[in-house]
Amino acid sequence: MELVTNAAPVPRVLVVDDEEDITTVLGDILRDQGYAVETASDGSQAWDKAQTEPFDAVITDLKMPRMGGLELLRSIKEAGHATAVVIMTGFATVETAIEALKVGAYDYILKPFKVGELLQVVDRALEKVRLAAENLQLKEQVTLLRLSEAVASSLSLNQVLAIVVEAALKEVDADGVELLFRPPGSKELGKRLGLGRAGPLKPLLANVKQLEQALADAPHVQFQDQALADLLYRDAAATEAGIRTLLSVPLRRGNENLGVLNAYSRKARKAFLPREEKALMVLGDRAATSLENALLYANLENTFRETIQGLALALEAKDAYTHGHSENVTRLCSAAARIMVLDEEFCTTLHQAAVLHDIGKIGISSAILNKPSKLDPEEYEIIKSHPRMGKRILEPISMLSAVVPIIYHHHERWDGNGYPEGLAGEEIPLGSRLMMVADTYEAMTSDRAYRKGLPHQVAVDELRSCSGTQFDPECVKAFLAAQPKAPEPS
Ligand SMILES: [Fe+2]
Numbered sequence: 001m002e003l004v005t006n007a008a009p010v011p012r013v014l015v016v017d018d019e020e021d022i023t024t025v026l027g028d029i030l031r032d033q034g035y036a037v038e039t040a041s042d043g044s045q046a047w048d049k050a051q052t053e054p055f056d057a058v059i060t061d062l063k064m065p066r067m068g069g070l071e072l073l074r075s076i077k078e079a080g081h082a083t084a085v086v087i088m089t090g091f092a093t094v095e096t097a098i099e100a101l102k103v104g105a106y107d108y109i110l111k112p113f114k115v116g117e118l119l120q121v122v123d124r125a126l127e128k129v130r131l132a133a134e135n136l137q138l139k140e141q142v143t144l145l146r147l148s149e150a151v152a153s154s155l156s157l158n159q160v161l162a163i164v165v166e167a168a169l170k171e172v173d174a175d176g177v178e179l180l181f182r183p184p185g186s187k188e189l190g191k192r193l194g195l196g197r198a199g200p201l202k203p204l205l206a207n208v209k210q211l212e213q214a215l216a217d218a219p220h221v222q223f224q225d226q227a228l229a230d231l232l233y234r235d236a237a238a239t240e241a242g243i244r245t246l247l248s249v250p251l252r253r254g255n256e257n258l259g260v261l262n263a264y265s266r267k268a269r270k271a272f273l274p275r276e277e278k279a280l281m282v283l284g285d286r287a288a289t290s291l292e293n294a295l296l297y298a299n300l301e302n303t304f305r306e307t308i309q310g311l312a313l314a315l316e317a318k319d320a321y322t323h324g325h326s327e328n329v330t331r332l333c334s335a336a337a338r339i340m341v342l343d344e345e346f347c348t349t350l351h352q353a354a355v356l357h358d359i360g361k362i363g364i365s366s367a368i369l370n371k372p373s374k375l376d377p378e379e380y381e382i383i384k385s386h387p388r389m390g391k392r393i394l395e396p397i398s399m400l401s402a403v404v405p406i407i408y409h410h411h412e413r414w415d416g417n418g419y420p421e422g423l424a425g426e427e428i429p430l431g432s433r434l435m436m437v438a439d440t441y442e443a444m445t446s447d448r449a450y451r452k453g454l455p456h457q458v459a460v461d462e463l464r465s466c467s468g469t470q471f472d473p474e475c476v477k478a479f480l481a482a483q484p485k486a487p488e489p490s
Pocket residue numbers: 357358386410411
């Protein structure tokens with residue numbers, strides 16, 4: 001069986017010396033070793049070549065016209081290239097070679113040197129570059145894995161985007177990362193997350209529209225000089241931060257632009273490297289997936305909310321008394337829940353439960369529901385079936401699974417004398433206990449076909465006197481705290 005392996009790319013080596021004989025001889029020797037070799041006669045020519053495509057190794061003389069080896073080394077390091085630089089030096093300049101090591105040269109070799117010595121140094125240098133690249137790849141894979149897990153798990157949109165920004169700052173050699181995105185339900189890229197090396201980043205991008213236009217047909221764009229200045233805030237953060245380069249990628253899904261991911265650099269270098277462009281694009285893609293999921297979910301939630309509202313309206317159309325009642329109970333419940341500082345998820349569930357709490361009355365005849373006089377015992381028993389009926393109607397809807405128990409038990413009393421199950425105390429779901437208070441207050445204070453509503457204070461006194469029997473005392477306390485004043489007479 002034949003094994004298929006990915007051939008490693010041929011290492012690219014640049015030899016720099018102002019003596020042509022040296023570059024020619026060294027070039028030939030290194031080519032014989034199977035390297036892709038280029039030569040340059042001084043630092044400036046070498047830097048031009050390295051900027052077009054970074055080399056794996058650069059072997060350079062120190063003293064050359066126009067631009068010396070040390071300056072070339074500084075440019076390469078400043079640009080963030082993963083290049084191993086080997087300095088060729090004579091005894092006279094050995095001090096400078098040591099200085100070069102401090103700046104980040106991989107090693108130096110003393111002239112005159114034997115071919116074997118040079119090859120050994122170059123081999124070691126290339127091995128180091130290869131290992132560093134492998135490490136980087138591994139790090140990228142770990143980051144992407146972490147991100148994929150975050151996207152797949154139930155982390156919120158903001159949590160996932162924060163991970164994207166954090167990962168971008170690490171993966172791309174940037175001084176700051178800014179993510180602008182369109183929150184669900186909005187047309188503008190109005191939300192922003194910014195992270196610099198020292199913590200949160202002040203807003204830098206001013207001209208979002210112009211950036212979006214530049215990105216319309218491109219997978220990524222880089223800006224410098226005037227083009228960059230036109231995009232940033234003129235007076236404040238950008239000038240202060242000394243931003244020299246911006247790399248931007250769009251967060252695109254189909255024809256829709258969901259946001260932009262920007263990396264900023266203060267370095268006086270020409271551009272972010274192709275590797276960094278790729279990394280930012282991959283991270284941008286993860287952010288776009290998350291945003292798309294959030295938008296889809298928001299649409300689903302919206303449809304769901306409209307369906308709930310539709311059900312509540314169907315009940316109101318049948319039962320004149322419930323007109324506005326569910327809405328009022330919802331408002332009162334939410335206010336009391338806020339006083340009890342219950343978490344957001346609970347408040348959302350309670351809100352849905354309050355809107356739908358009497359939905360079971362849909363199954364009760366209009367003649368009983370709208371009877372202007374007092375109900376007889378048999379009719380009262382039928383009315384009492386509405387929590388059970390509500391449970392039956394809503395149970396098949398999986399998204400309402402948390403809502404059903406609250407509705408089912410909303411007529412249970414704290415002392416155990418309620419219905420349908422006769423639960424007592426904390427056996428009754430908290431949402432139902434709160435709703436019992438809000439529902440009773442609303443029923444007492446609203447007008448009926450056969451009587452006027454009671455004044456606020458009378459209803460409050462009634463709640464107080466039944467606290468501990470009909471109602472959970474804590475819920476009464478929270479409810480009253482949320483209703484400090486009597487409503488203005490209308
Ligand atoms: Fe009810």
